Structure formats: C-alpha cells, structure tokens
Amino acid sequence: MPKRVQKKKTYQPTDQKMTAAAAQELDERCFLSAQSMPNLKVSDHFQVVKLLGEGSYGKVMLAVHRKRGTPMALKFFPRQSTSLTSFLREYNLSLSYCTHPSLTRAIGIFFSTPSYYVFAQQAGLYGDLYSVIVSEVGVDEECVQRLASQLSGAVTHLHSLGFVHRDIKPENIFLCDSSCRWVKLGDFGLSRAIGSTVRAVWYESPFCTPEVEPVKVAQREKEWDGAEEETEDIWITVEPCIDSWALGVLVYCLLTSCFPWEESTNDDRGYRRFKEWFDREAEKEEKMKDGEWRGEEKIDSYTIMKENQRDNPPPSQFEGLSPLVMTLLKELLHPEPKHRGSPEEILSYLGGPWLIETEIEEKRKADEAEKEARKIREGGGVEEELVREGRGER
Structure with missing residues (x-):
C-alpha cells in the first residue's frame, strides 16, 4: 500500500539566514x-x-x-x-x-x-509536456506517476537550495526521450530565493495561486472607478507552496488532458465548485479526526476521503479520479498557502491507482488472485488428508 498515512509534510517558517545566504x-x-x-x-x-x-x-x-x-x-x-x-x-x-x-x-x-x-x-530535443497533454494520445497513468515523481524530486531539490521556481507549467517541462519517460523542468527566469518579496501579479491561468486574487480585485476596482492614478502594489513572500499549487494542477492536467478551471478565483465556476467541495471535505475530516478512532490510530486522510466519496462527491471535473489522487490534490491544492502540502508529498502517493478505472481493475485482479489462492489452499487440504490416510495415520 502507498505510504499515505505518513505525517503530512507542510512548510515550516522560512529560515531567513539560509535564504539570505x-x-x-x-x-x-x-x-x-x-x-x-x-x-x-x-x-x-x-x-x-x-x-x-x-x-x-x-x-x-x-x-x-x-x-x-x-x-x-x-x-x-x-x-x-x-x-x-x-x-x-x-x-x-x-x-x-x-x-x-x-x-x-x-x-x-x-x-x-x-x-x-x-x-x-542542455537541449530538449523532443518538445515539451504541453504537446503531450493536448494530444489525443496523452500519457498513461504509470507514466503520469513516473513524471510526477521526477518533478517532485527536482522541485524539492531546488527548494532545498533555497529557491522557488514560480513558473511550473507544461510549456516549461521538456522531454528527454520520445516515449515521455524522462523530463526536465526548465526556464528559471521567475525563480527567486525563498523568503524574498516580489510584487504580486495576477494572470488568468489555473497555475496562478489563489492568494493573489486581491490583485485582480484591485485591478477591477480601478477599471470600475475609472481612476488614472497608480494603485498601491501588493507584495507577497516567495514560499515553496507556490510550486506545490502548480504541481497539483499539473498532475490533474496529465491525468485528464485538460485544466481543472480557467483561473483560480471565486469568479471561476470550476474553481468555486472545487473550493466549496474542499471546505466541506476539510470540515468533515476535522470532525472525524477529532472524534473517531480506530484501534489506537486516528483515521488517516485517505480513509476519510474514501468514506466521504458518496456523501461529498468531488466536483464533476474530477470525475474518474480515485480517492487516492484526490487526497493528494487536496494537499497540493489547499487554498490556504500555509497549509499546502510540499512537493515531496507526491512520493507518499505513488504506487496506488490514481484513476478509478485502474482501481477497479486492480480490485478485479486482487479478487481473482484471492480465488486462486483459496483453491490452492482447499486443494492442499484434500491432498494432506489423502497422504495421511495412505500412511495409516487415521
């Protein structure tokens, strides 16, 4: 089973000395x-x-x-x-x-x-990941998990050295082979040291983090008022959770060949439905973790997600995704940046099914294997009886 019950790896306060260095x-x-x-x-x-x-x-x-x-x-x-x-x-x-x-x-x-x-x-001779996502072929689930693992390691490495990429998207991920088995993240023009401050910029994209929505609101108010004077800039601190959000959107894109929403603001219907689902899920999870125990351990997030699948089904754009990957997406796409999971979180969700059809197929194979094992056990019991009778043990 995937190591999904491990303690969630969220971000600790920035080490100012390390980032300054x-x-x-x-x-x-x-x-x-x-x-x-x-x-x-x-x-x-x-x-x-x-x-x-x-x-x-x-x-x-x-x-x-x-x-x-x-x-x-x-x-x-x-x-x-x-x-x-x-x-x-x-x-x-x-x-x-x-x-x-x-x-x-x-x-x-x-x-x-x-x-x-x-x-x-280094030259990427086989194009970028965007061409794979928009193609009719796409990539299979095993490949998605392999690419997600590679990118998790790459981004975690960059973070460990004190930098945030800030521009993870399919166009900046380059293919090293024709079968999409090895990729490289590139384009570091927006990369900055962790803890540095930058002017917040809103742009219409699912990869734009929801915490910069106030910039969009300020732009809209300026347009409505017809004001010509410059609005006061909004500044944000560069933190690794910016890359976590982009990786969550990217995982979704690889699995579905489309985007979960057009922009990460409450004006967008797709994002608003996700946010409403997320809030209900978070509320149920909190209640279950506080009030229910199984043996000596509290219920983990994956189990809660699976049990809530009927009561609180994910929005329609997430149809076909398994509870396992939905748990991962809930960590990476947390609307509150300080509670967002780290890119390393992806490694805890590898190996299990990320698509419901894969989960169904795995269950079918497991049931068949169990039937075969039962036949062998039952057959072994008959043979033992015959051997014992032949020896005169009965």
Missing part, C-alpha cells in the same frame, strides 16, 4: 560572471540548426558547437527588453544549482551579441 551567493556569482562575459558572433562558434521554442523571454535555438561537435540549446534574450541582472541570474541559477537529473542545466557558455544576451543549456 542563497540569495547572496547567487548575487556574487552574477557579479563575477558579469566581469568575464565575452562578445561573440554566433555563426563563428555555432551552427544553428532550428528553432526549438519562442516566447516573451526571447527564443531557444538548437545549435551545434563547431569545435566540440556537441548539440546544445542556445537561449537568446533580447537586450532591449532584458536586464543584464535578470539574464545573469537565470544563467547562474541554472548553471550552479540545477544539478538534479530532472532540472535543465546551463553548460557554462554565455556571451552577448549586439542584439542579444545568450547562454547555452
């Missing part, structure tokens, strides 16, 4: 690299093969190093819209801290051209 170390690396950044002509050192990706940050090109003959991805940042500080921060973070096998790592080449800042990184 992480941020300071990264700043020092950026300062040193700024002193040695060369100016190069791309065609002199690389043979550019094709475009791999493009976005607001710039573009990524597949290239071959002319001397080494090795393929790599060159990430181009337009100098007009990119500060040298932000470029060097992403480069040094990827180079020095992304040592986990499921994190995309820079490979020690960085330079500038008249139009771009550029650094080289």
